[in-house]
Amino acid sequence: MVNQMTKLNWAGFSKKSPEERIAFLENHQLLNPEEQEALAQHQVLSLEIANQMAENVIGTHSLPLALVPDFLIDGKNYQVTFVTEEPSVVAAASFAAKIIKRSGGFQTRVHDRKMIGQVALFDVPDKEQAVQNILQKSASLLSLANEAHPSIVKRGGGAREVKAEIKDNFIIVYLTVDTQEAMGANMVNTMMEALAPTLEEVSGGQSLMAILSNYATESLVTAECAVDLRFLSRKQEEAHxxxxxxxxxxxxxxxxxxxxxxxxxxxxxxxxxxxMATGNDWRAIEAGCHAYACQDGQYRGLSTWTFDEAEHCLRGSLTLPMPIATKGGSIGLNPTVQIAHDLLGHPSARELASIITSVGLAQNFAALKALTSTGIQAGHMKLQAKSLALLAGARETELGQLVPQLLHAKHLNLETAQAILQDLRNHKN
Structure with a gap:
């Protein structure tokens, strides 16, 4: 793999054909020949492997795999892959990554890297006494949890802390677990189910459920950046x-x-x-982050931006629960996911969490800059016009003429795109 600090010339990358982009990555040792062939032939997930990954499989569903080059995070360059059907997302991330890199890049902090499981107990006769009993047995409970999943202990992880709280009619017992490079859902669920019978005995109550929580407040990551005002506008007054x-x-x-x-x-x-590109559970990440967005009872924006007049910069910060994994699940099964990790340089789980949080802050920067200046519709409409042109059956060589006419048409829809395309072809013939 190319060194992360090696400076590559990405100018014109978006103008290349997919084959030319793949060749560029291979020439700079960002893809090996096998990966290059897999991407070129679009045969990256066989039906046989797909059938091992999910139930009732009847085929595979494809989405574009795009590259956002040169995210500078904690002094390292990362080549980031996106799985998305929305072209403006890739364009915005590329724009933001370039500007923020020129301003010094992103700085991140991983606050911790642990998951939380819970056992909910009900019909507990004396809740206060039960909580005391549970906490007094915390050492033996930790041992019992680790015995349920000894392999994680061998890798340096395992159960770390037991807490118990009275909430309404329940006692909820929380277990904090160091899951190392795995997201740890199965690991934590196994531990919680192993604890449930003992907790019933200690509390005198019954177990309602034992399961991992996706509200991963022990896996917080912060990404920050400071954007020089000259990158907002060349005119000082407008930049301010x-x-x-x-x-x-x-x-x-x-x-x-x-x-x-x-x-x-x-x-x-x-x-x-x-x-998605790295084979992780985006549903779990969304659930935890949206819960974090309303931690004080009101749903709020997850990022903050402040204008530092003294330092002539715009400062951004984003803190998220980010229990991401580099091992386990389907990560080792899907060839495209393996390519994504290769392009990133095989980061650790902590490092990947920092990359993902930085990407979120970059995406937010691009959106806010567009919204507060030119608006987002101009760029979106151009991309929408291209999509409509392709849906109408336009060939790549016809897009250069069709898209501008479609953008100036009274109605931006498929019917208009088809009519313009037919007119272009009639005049050509």
């Missing part, structure tokens, strides 16, 4: 004005849940795309 508007947009997402929802959706445009 845009920075102020982006700060206000950040504040709006903190007070209005209607805006917060769309604000956070923009963050997940990039996060979901990379989480």
């Amino acid at each position: 004005y845009l920075a102020r508007k982006m700060e206000l947009a950040s504040q709006l997402a903190q007070i209005d849940p209607y805006r917060a929802s769309t604000h956070n959706k923009g963050i997940f445009n990039g996060i979901d795309a990379l989480v």
Whole structure:
């Protein structure tokens, strides 16, 4: 693999054909010949492997695999893959990555890397006494949990802490587990089910359920960046004005849940795309992050942006629960996922969590800059026009003429695209 700090010339990458892009990556040792052939032939997930990954398989479903080059995170360059059907997501991430790299890149902090499981107990006769009994037996409970999954202990992980809380009619027992490189759902579920009979005995109650929580507050990651104002606009006055508007947009997402929802959706445009590309559970990540967005009772924007007038920059920060994995699940089965990890340089789980959080902050920056300046529709409409042209049956050589005419048409729809295409072909003949 090419060294992460090697400077590559990505100029014009988006203008190349898919075959030329693959050749570029192979020439710079970002793809090996086998991976190059797999991507070129579009045969990356066989029906046989798909049948091992899910129930009732009848085929496979394809989505575009795109590359966003040169994310500078904690002093390293990363070549990031996105699985997404929305072209504007890739374009926005590329734009933001380039600007933020020129401003010094992203700095991240992994606060911790543990998962939480819970056993909910009900019909407990004396809740206060039961909590005391559970906490007094925490050492033996930890041992029992580790005995249920000894392989993680051998790898340096395992159960770390037991807590118990009274919530309404329940006692909820929480177990914190170091899952190492795995996301750890099966691991934690196994431990919790192993603890349930003992907890029933100690509390005098009954177990309602024993399961992992996707609200991974012990796996928080923070990504930060400082964007030099000259990258917002070449005109100083306009740059200050845009920075102020982006700060206000950040504040709006903190007070209005209607805006917060769309604000956070923009963050997940990039996060979901990379989480999917690396074979992780994007549903679990979304569930935990959206819960974190309303931790104080109101749903809020997950990122914050502040205008630092003294330092002439716009500062962004994003903290998320990010229980991501590099081992386990379907990660080792799907060839495309393996390619994504290869392009990233096989990061650890902590490192991958930092990359994903940085991508979310980049995506948010691009969205806010567009919204507070030119708006998002101009770029979206151009991409929509191209999609409609392709749906109408246009060949690649016809897009250059069809798309501009479609953008100037009264109605931007498939019927119009088909009519313009037919007219172009009639005049050509």
